[in-house]
Amino acid sequence: MFDNSDPAMQRAYESARAAFRYFWREVARDRRRIVPALDLACVKAPFSDVGGSDTEHMWLSDIDFDGRTVSGTLVNSPNRLRTVAAGDAVSVPLEQISDWMYAISGAAFGGYTINLMRSRMDARERREHDAAWGLDFGDPLQIRTATESEHATFNENLAASLRDHLAQEPAALSETDGNGWTLLHQEAAAGGAATVAVLLEAGADAGAVTDLGLTPLQLARALGWDEVAALLERA
Template sequence: MAENEVFFSEAEDPGMLKAFQQAQETFKYFWRELSWEARRIIPALDLACVKVAFSETVADQPEPIVEHMWINDIGFDGETVSGVLVNNPNRLTNVQNGDFVTVPLQQISDWLLASQGKTCGGFTIQHLRAGMEEEERQEHDDAWGLDFGDYQDISVVNGQKEHPENLIEHPMSINMRDSFIQFLQEYPQEATNRDDAGYTLLHKEAIAGNKNAVEVLLQFKADKDSKTNDGKSALDFARQLDWAHIIPLLEK
């Protein structure tokens, strides 16, 4: 089975396929927000989950069974997404609610963030909302307890309409620059330390798309050529995720 075959809905709905693609292309914004949420003293997110296409090959069926289900407690290493399954499968027998799973980024089909009741992402949800009558759409939103807004205008970052510059750099990345400098002055070894998988802070900040942190780390002599145990540099991740504002810093 080709890697992307699991993303086809049973009806091969072009609109749903487009939603899957949009979710994968914009997942980097989900992860950027989650990376900052981990540093907040007071949490800002009410909900952060990812929908994954799970499949199972059954001997007497020509096509694999596919179910798209949500996971939370999300982790991301630049290539694979991990989390805990929070749905009960309808037909699949190879996964169950509560399982910890790890999948390639290309296997996700949606992501959803919610803060103060307002959402970002939710591409498959918005596609379904687009086909609803107004009353049905309101009932759907009430069941979620969230404000999904206009299904034709999906935000991927908080405050996107009022502050489109947030697409380039997270406001916390700008506001925390001086604090990050002070942190590295006190703990300079953090600029070069590697975790068990070989990731440095430079890798992690490049994956999260934080230009200010990348600039500061390079000023503190972080090794931009350092590679993970799988042979990936910070530049490799910036290119894979298409963080256009960070790539030039790492190419110098």
């Protein structure tokens, strides 16, 4: 439990929203791995009953993102709310999420609100909190995100395999997923400059739109992938 009006908590919400692209990059990349690396990937968002004054911030798993809305399965059981329950399929606009977190090999990344609360605990409380989660959150004043060098290596390797795949399956350029996303949309949202370059070289349609009418460039801009946006602007 925490004071939702706390200025520091509000800043934690804003920081999590601004950095959502790093969360989505990991989720998108994990979907391309033969052996998934993520132990968990969750987003926190506020929920209220219609007409009610109570707001509860709860975690979602099985995350999807259509360019505007984050959707998933509610993990928590509400304390006071009556219109949602654990296990419900829910969705919230991206600009309303309050936190995100993923874990790899027991190490937690993100968790802006969690680490704010951890920073206000004494050493014993923090140990008990971390043990209850079963995760290593590290220094509460240092939010973990994957390094750019790690992703640069992954993207270069993925670009090479993608080039080979497209040579054998050129129709993959125009195939779409359940949200109407092409491979170019997916890579633009994941911040994959190397893979976006390969797709454009292979003739991917930079003007293709999703079911919500979003182009790859709009996705890259919305998530703050400047290098990818620059490639798409020149396409």
